[in-house]
Amino acid sequence: MAEESVKLLGYWASPFALRVHWALKLKGILYEYIEEELPNKSTLLLRYNPVHKKIPVLVHNNKPLAESLLIIEYIDEVWKQNPLLPEDPYERAKARFWVKFFDEKCASEIMAAFSSKGKEQEKAAIARENLKTLESALQGKPFFGGETIGFLDIAVGWIGIWARIVEEIVDVNLIDAETMPLLTDWSKKFLEVPIIKAFIPPWDKLLEHNKGFHKILTVAST
Amino acid sequence: MEEVKLHGFWPSPFSHRVIWALKLKGVEYEYIEEDFPNKSELLLKYNPVHKKIPVLVHGGKPIAESLVILEYIEETWPHNPLLPTDAYHKAIARFWIQFGQGKDYFRSFFQESGEEQEKAAKEILEMLKILEEQGLGDKKFFGGDAINLVDIAHGWLPLWFETIQEAVGVKLMEPTTFPRLHAWMLNFVQVDVIKQNLPDRQKLFAHMKNLRDKFVAPTIV
Numbered sequence: 497m498a499e500e501s502v503k504l505l506g507y508w509a510s511p512f513a514l515r516v517h518w519a520l521k522l523k524g525i526l527y528e529y530i531e532e533e534l535p536n537k538s539t540l541l542l543r544y545n546p547v548h549k550k551i552p553v554l555v556h557n558n559k560p561l562a563e564s565l566l567i568i569e570y571i572d573e574v575w576k577q578n579p580l581l582p583e584d585p586y587e588r589a590k591a592r593f594w595v596k597f598f599d600e601k602c603a604s605e606i607m608a609a610f611s612s613k614g615k616e617q618e619k620a621a622i623a624r625e626n627l628k629t630l631e632s633a634l635q636g637k638p639f640f641g642g643e644t645i646g647f648l649d650i651a652v653g654w655i656g657i658w659a660r661i662v663e664e665i666v667d668v669n670l671i672d673a674e675t676m677p678l679l680t681d682w683s684k685k686f687l688e689v690p691i692i693k694a695f696i697p698p699w700d701k702l703l704e705h706n707k708g709f710h711k712i713l714t715v716a717s718t
Numbered sequence: 719m720e721e722v723k724l725h726g727f728w729p730s731p732f733s734h735r736v737i738w739a740l741k742l743k744g745v746e747y748e749y750i751e752e753d754f755p756n757k758s759e760l761l762l763k764y765n766p767v768h769k770k771i772p773v774l775v776h777g778g779k780p781i782a783e784s785l786v787i788l789e790y791i792e793e794t795w796p797h798n799p800l801l802p803t804d805a806y807h808k809a810i811a812r813f814w815i816q817f818g819q820g821k822d823y824f825r826s827f828f829q830e831s832g833e834e835q836e837k838a839a840k841e842i843l844e845m846l847k848i849l850e851e852q853g854l855g856d857k858k859f860f861g862g863d864a865i866n867l868v869d870i871a872h873g874w875l876p877l878w879f880e881t882i883q884e885a886v887g888v889k890l891m892e893p894t895t896f897p898r899l900h901a902w903m904l905n906f907v908q909v910d911v912i913k914q915n916l917p918d919r920q921k922l923f924a925h926m927k928n929l930r931d932k933f934v935a936p937t938i939v
Contacts, residue, residue, distance in 0.1 A: 547817070547848055561809050563816065570809040585793040586779055592786045597767060600820070629767060 656683035720777030731874030
């Protein structure tokens with residue numbers, strides 16, 4: 497078997513890089529992590545992702561791939577141990593449906609609450625509504641993947657951290673324990689899973705970083 | 719063989735993606751035309767989250783979101799593959815399927831005017847340049863010698879995007895500025911399955927023009 501080389505170009509504060517760390521670790525894959533010193537982008541990054549010039553980028557045996565979700569699907573296909581996506585095509589379709597819903601209707605609304613000065617409460621209300629819809633995908637199970645975590649959990653799990661960051665900086669309510677008890681529970685349980693917990697960026701550092709980010713975003717929107 | 723049904727809407731490029739994939743796989747299905755803006759009870763039952771078409775129903779189980787449906791079709795009927803079988807090339811194909819999808823600038827270009835529309839037009843041009851140079855390159859189709867899911871995903875550019883440009887009165891895709899994409903569009907609509915499954919151009923233009931007029935109509939405040 498030829499020597500396998502796996503590298504991940506990422507950024508400590510990126511939830512998208514986090515998704516890929518989680519996937520690689522769950523599979524027990526050994527990889528080299530390269531931290532990009534954003535906003536300065538390395539020549540390596542620009543070479544590996546000329547289209548979007550963004551992290552994360554997975555480089556497997558010198559072949560680069562960008563876009564976190566398709567990277568995870570790739571990882572799942574190449575390394576068969578501990579499958580992340582369900583085997584059944586219908587269940588896979590449901591998982592992909594919910595990731596899309598989450599990205600377009602939850603994450604984007606949370607981002608909107610974070611970045612649009614004056615419309616925070618309005619956007620947060622929409623985000624809450626959509627998070628409530630997302631909760632239904634749990635179908636009463638502890639994780640989206642069922643009894644153990646799977647693709648959908650690692651795709652959306654970062655929201656447990658970032659929603660709290662946004663709640664604190666912008667003073668909104670997002671993951672509401674009263675109206676979405678199951679989602680709240682899931683979020684807590686997910687972030688306690690040892691492999692998941694090991695990669696969560698330090699809270700204070702992440703909060704400071706996002707406070708700075710918030711200033712930039714809200715100045716731009718006035 | 720379990721029953722396959724497709725809920726669609728004749729002017730929708732999204733339901734056409736599914737039709738093309740099913741036809742290319744030779745899958746028999748029943749097509750149900752939704753009578754927008756009236757949404758059938760079945761549609762609301764099958765897609766309670768978005769209440770939109772297309773919805774594929776296989777053996778009574780519904781799947782929504784055209785790109786999700788395409789992957790489902792590919793996995794359920796693996797003959798005549800519409801994605802590379804090699805994991806890396808499949809991932810690259812997925813990258814290009816997703817590229818430029820669901821972007822606000824297309825909505826803006828269609829619905830807005832003036833500065834907002836100009837900004838959207840600029841973003842579309844940038845996106846198309848990358849699609850042409852890095853996605854398509856020198857290939858006849860995104861899939862190589864034959865069309866695949868990447869071609870299907872961008873298959874709205876001929877006809878749909880063309881009629882939108884006409885309805886808006888702004889031509890963005892000139893053959894001289896996008897020679898390869900232009901050749902691709904001509905080749906794409908000549909593929910039998912595509913050719914036989916396109917909406918009527920006049921009818922589509924009228925539909926787009928009607929929508930466009932509504933968007934730009936001055937509203938009485």
